[in-house]
Amino acid sequence: MKFMEVYELLKKSGLPVGYYQWEEKQVPPLPYILYYFPNMAPEAADNANYAAIYQLNVELYTKNKDFELEAILDTVIKDGGMVFRKEETYINSERMYEVLYTMEVLIDG
Numbered sequence: 398m399k400f401m402e403v404y405e406l407l408k409k410s411g412l413p414v415g416y417y418q419w420e421e422k423q424v425p426p427l428p429y430i431l432y433y434f435p436n437m438a439p440e441a442a443d444n445a446n447y448a449a450i451y452q453l454n455v456e457l458y459t460k461n462k463d464f465e466l467e468a469i470l471d472t473v474i475k476d477g478g479m480v481f482r483k484e485e486t487y488i489n490s491e492r493m494y495e496v497l498y499t500m501e502v503l504i505d506g
Contacts, residue, residue, distance in 0.1 A: 398502050400434075403453065406477040407432060410470050412457075427493060428459040428466055434504075448503055453479075455498040462494055474498060 407414045413425040417433040432455045440448040457470055467483075474481050481500040488495055 398504060400504060403432065403502065406473060407455065409473045412466075428457065428463065430470070431456045431458070449505075450501050451504050453500050453502045455481075455500075457496040457498070459494045459496075460492070467496055470498070474500070
């Protein structure tokens with residue numbers, strides 16, 4: 398998978414998708430998705446890296462708990478061939494829910 402393919406996959410949800418954060422005054426109305434790659438763990442052998450395995454975080458932000466929207470994003474990610482973990486929190490200061498999807502992806506550039 399390539400970095401841009403992650404973006405294209407998430408766009409299939411029908412939601413606005415941004416990398417890491419929105420520019421000031423460019424934040425779309427809820428719901429929306431942000432994604433980023435917080436770390437990379439290489440697979441190595443014979444003193445060489447041969448695969449770059451990135452952690453991928455996908456954050457779904459909604460005003461209210463939205464099971465249907467989560468099911469859509471679940472399906473998009475599964476159809477992309479990824480296995481994920483999911484956790485949820487409510488951000489009091491922003492009055493919104495965040496559902497965090499974490500997974501690993503093999504990026505080939």
